[in-house]
Amino acid sequence: MNETEAKTSNRDHANRAEVFNRDESRVNWHDETLWFIRSKRDKAVHKLQEWELLREAASKIKLNVLDNLYVYLQEFERHAAANGVTIHWAADANEHNRIVHRIIKDAGINQIVKSKSMLTEECHLNEYLHSQGIEVTDTDLGERIVQLASEAPSHIVLPCIHWKKEEIGELFHTHLGTPKGNSDPQFLTAAARTHLRQHFMSSRLAITGVNFAVAETGEIVVCTNEGNADLGVQLADVHIACMGIEKIIPKRKHLGIFLRLLTRSATGQPITTYSTHFRKARPGQQMHIVLVDNGRSDRLGSDDFRNALKCIRCGACMNTCPVYRRSGGHSYHYAIAGPIGSILAPGLDMKQYADLPFASTLCGSCTHVCPVKIDIHDQLYKWRQVLVKDGHVATGKKAGIGIMDVVLSHPRIYRFAGKIGRWMMNNFPVAVNNKLNPWYKQREMPAAPRESFHDWYKKRKKN
Amino acid sequence: MDSRDSILSKLKKHQRVNNVLPPLVVPPEEPLPLAEKFTSILTSIGGSAVNVKHWNEIAAHLTSKIGVSERLINLIPELDSLTLQAYGKDPHLLENVKMAVIRGHFGVAENGAVWITSEQMGDRALPFICEQLALVISEKDIVATMYDAYERIGTQSYELGTFIAGPSKTADIEQSLVLGAHGPKSMTVFLLASA
Numbered sequence: 173m174n175e176t177e178a179k180t181s182n183r184d185h186a187n188r189a190e191v192f193n194r195d196e197s198r199v200n201w202h203d204e205t206l207w208f209i210r211s212k213r214d215k216a217v218h219k220l221q222e223w224e225l226l227r228e229a230a231s232k233i234k235l236n237v238l239d240n241l242y243v244y245l246q247e248f249e250r251h252a253a254a255n256g257v258t259i260h261w262a263a264d265a266n267e268h269n270r271i272v273h274r275i276i277k278d279a280g281i282n283q284i285v286k287s288k289s290m291l292t293e294e295c296h297l298n299e300y301l302h303s304q305g306i307e308v309t310d311t312d313l314g315e316r317i318v319q320l321a322s323e324a325p326s327h328i329v330l331p332c333i334h335w336k337k338e339e340i341g342e343l344f345h346t347h348l349g350t351p352k353g354n355s356d357p358q359f360l361t362a363a364a365r366t367h368l369r370q371h372f373m374s375s376r377l378a379i380t381g382v383n384f385a386v387a388e389t390g391e392i393v394v395c396t397n398e399g400n401a402d403l404g405v406q407l408a409d410v411h412i413a414c415m416g417i418e419k420i421i422p423k424r425k426h427l428g429i430f431l432r433l434l435t436r437s438a439t440g441q442p443i444t445t446y447s448t449h450f451r452k453a454r455p456g457q458q459m460h461i462v463l464v465d466n467g468r469s470d471r472l473g474s475d476d477f478r479n480a481l482k483c484i485r486c487g488a489c490m491n492t493c494p495v496y497r498r499s500g501g502h503s504y505h506y507a508i509a510g511p512i513g514s515i516l517a518p519g520l521d522m523k524q525y526a527d528l529p530f531a532s533t534l535c536g537s538c539t540h541v542c543p544v545k546i547d548i549h550d551q552l553y554k555w556r557q558v559l560v561k562d563g564h565v566a567t568g569k570k571a572g573i574g575i576m577d578v579v580l581s582h583p584r585i586y587r588f589a590g591k592i593g594r595w596m597m598n599n600f601p602v603a604v605n606n607k608l609n610p611w612y613k614q615r616e617m618p619a620a621p622r623e624s625f626h627d628w629y630k631k632r633k634k635n
Numbered sequence: 636m637d638s639r640d641s642i643l644s645k646l647k648k649h650q651r652v653n654n655v656l657p658p659l660v661v662p663p664e665e666p667l668p669l670a671e672k673f674t675s676i677l678t679s680i681g682g683s684a685v686n687v688k689h690w691n692e693i694a695a696h697l698t699s700k701i702g703v704s705e706r707l708i709n710l711i712p713e714l715d716s717l718t719l720q721a722y723g724k725d726p727h728l729l730e731n732v733k734m735a736v737i738r739g740h741f742g743v744a745e746n747g748a749v750w751i752t753s754e755q756m757g758d759r760a761l762p763f764i765c766e767q768l769a770l771v772i773s774e775k776d777i778v779a780t781m782y783d784a785y786e787r788i789g790t791q792s793y794e795l796g797t798f799i800a801g802p803s804k805t806a807d808i809e810q811s812l813v814l815g816a817h818g819p820k821s822m823t824v825f826l827l828a829s830a
């Protein structure tokens with residue numbers, strides 16, 4: 173880790189967002205790009221009269237899954253084993269990484285291809301395998317781009333949404349030898365295709381994620397637009413699929429609900445190009461599935477936060493979030509950014525991710541678009557309460573909350589404070605319009621009204 | 636206690652009985668003829684659909700799209716004017732396949748996808764590695780939505796099955812759509828008129 177990385181790793185969301193916000197035109201571009209995707213989602217959703225029924229059904233199925241994971245996981249294991257698949261159980265990220273490494277080592281392989289899997293990001297599998305001398309090539313184009321740049325994805329569906337094509341052109345010039353200055357997406361994608369095809373052809377082991385795992389049949393479903401998961405698996409001797417234990421759905425026919433929701437929510441597409449159902453390995457191939465807990469079973473014990481495990485990783489909550497759009501995915505310093513990441517991360521480590529539930533305006537837009545109806549903004553609010561109570565919040569913020577508590581619960585103090593505030597803003601605007609006030613950053617302060625609503629209302633009553 | 640047991644024992648502790656499985660969502664009836672809807676959606680996602688009356692129309696269409704020296708693998712016996720090419724056990728040797736012609740089970744009108752299973756693919760790598768993918772389904776084998784698709788698949792016991800909707804694509808570079816990310820650069824679905 174170099175010096176700047178060491179510095180940024182101590183920073184919280186607000187600090188990182190501040191860095192991201194220094195380039196205003198870039199922030200606007202990022203904001204508009206994501207809003208464009210949110211708008212595509214709306215268009216796709218409005219075409220289905222039954223949309224709300226689908227959300228409700230998906231939510232109920234996932235609630236049923238969470239209630240009965242004990243049963244469904246064993247059912248899945250039994251069926252997958254009958255299909256010839258080897259099932260592994262990993263209590264945490266370390267165990268997951270060790271299991272994957274052992275399979276790779278046993279096969280005598282040192283270079284592998286991997287399609288998108290947020291779970292392996294969560295477990296930092298790439299870093300682990302790299303430290304063991306294994307060369308991992310991410311084959312999703314966006315993931316390959318951030319991998320070449322030694323970065324983490326900034327979005328779960330659109331890993332390099334924060335990159336401009338000119339920068340990708342430069343990156344490819346350095347790493348893939350494309351002509352300097354060429355930033356045409358068509359050209360760059362073709363260059364990546366040629367580059368990645370070599371890796372597909374030479375890798376004997378492929379890792380994929382899992383979108384859905386069907387308890388009834390033991391099959392897993394993997395969705396991609398690029399076809400990179402399929403190409404990787406079909407050219408390999410060994411397939412390892414890594415999944416969080418919450419990816420289970422009870423029956424195959426439930427896919428008819430989830431596949432209708434997933435991509436419409438994600439990008440506004442009616443379906444991904446490939447939705448592949450892997451039930452049995454190809455002849456002569458080994459297939460492994462690693463079931464990973466990593467804090468999930470503990471979370472099931474929490475009434476307030478267990479529903480976050482319903483998530484199907486569509487990214488809709490990020491695309492719509494006014495804070496995500498204007499602060500960028502890396503500000504969240506967790507594998508999963510945005511509103512959903514902000515309620516998942518503190519469950520893993522309250523201290524490290526104590527800042528994330530505060531990276532929200534609590535506007536509720538995330539909850540509104542969530543295809544499985546997770547009460548995301550309520551959970552953000554509940555996390556704030558837990559974090560303050562358990563002492564994971566900076567002293568300044570805690571003191572501020574304490575003061576607000578006094579002010580808001582005493583009407584007289586509240587009215588007096590309001591009067592002082594309005595007077596200060598009107599007579600000494602510099603008292604609030606300065607760098608010491610965090611609310612002044614990247615914002616113009618509004619003109620303060622002459623009187624409060626309370627005063628106005630009292631006067632009006634008299635008239 | 637190994638990880639399996641410790642995970643399961645925690646899950647057992649948190650088991651509940653509050654939420655029962657809901658009924659499936661039956662979509663409202665599609666007003667458009669299904670073939671028409673399928674064609675329009677498939678076209679909008681970068682694929683194309685061709686209506687044909689006879690098998691020999693398909694063969695004529697395909698041969699016009701591919702050079703004589705280019706490699707074509709046809710897996711449909713009815714298309715007997717196209718050579719049924721043999722292929723070995725190693726999927727890597729399929730890398731130079733220009734075009735693959737494969738029979739599909741059915742199409743889905745709402746998203747332009749075609750359901751195919753491993754026994755139709757010859758080698759499972761074929762539909763993902765070829766440069767142009769041609770699929771043939773009967774015009775009557777189009778269902779309205781994914782709900783209908785899974786009703787139709789039911790409990791069939793395939794080894795690998797996939798919905799393919801259009802050519803392989805990516806928009807990872809500044810949201811510019813590019814067809815042919817890793818796999819096929821085009822997908823043509825022939826809709827064979829019912830006899």
